[in-house]
Amino acid sequence: MALSPFHLAIPVYDLAAARHFYGDVFGCAEGRSSAHWVDFDFFGHQLVIHEHPRTAAQEQAHTNPVDGHDVPVPHFGVVLGWEEWEALADRLQSRGTAFVIEPYVRFKGQVGEQATMFLLDPCGNALEFKAFKDIGQLFAK
Missing domain, CATH: 3.10.180.10 (2,3-Dihydroxybiphenyl 1,2-Dioxygenase, domain 1)
Structure with missing residues (x-):
């Protein structure tokens, strides 16, 4: 689909x-x-x-704990292919991008294993980029 x-x-x-x-x-x-x-x-x-x-969320984002990290709320982003995610992570790191959560693999060895990274735009909007080696895990419980 x-x-x-x-x-x-x-x-x-x-x-x-x-x-x-x-x-x-x-x-x-x-x-x-x-x-x-x-x-x-x-x-x-x-x-x-x-x-x-400037909005209150841009001033100071709320966070929720996920896999040992404080995930900013609200946030938005996209699910990329694994290689596309790796290339983006490399590009952002080579530019000296400040991350809220550095690129890493979340839920390693568990249902829903995914690569993820979080950063802020210049106005404090939080973004997440993620990837799954098995896209069938996107909504897995």
Whole structure:
């Protein structure tokens, strides 16, 4: 079954810094834009950054414990193929990216084993990128 692209609009209080982050750091192609928002092709999905005053979640993210790490809530991201995830992790690490949770394999040897990493955009929005060697484990219990 083919997946439909999602559409996600997020607040950013520094449009120029966020535009650089999504466009240059991640290499996302830019679509339509105005003086207050920008569309990006975010791994085949439509991500829109909207200029907006700083939110409470951007000031200080709440966290929940998962596999011994404090996972920021809210967060968003994508599930990549294993090799694509490894290439992204290498690219971000080579650029000196600051991670909230460094790239690692979570739930190693258990149901739902996955590679994951968390980082913040320049406006404090939390992102997670993950991958499964067996995509059938995505919703496994």
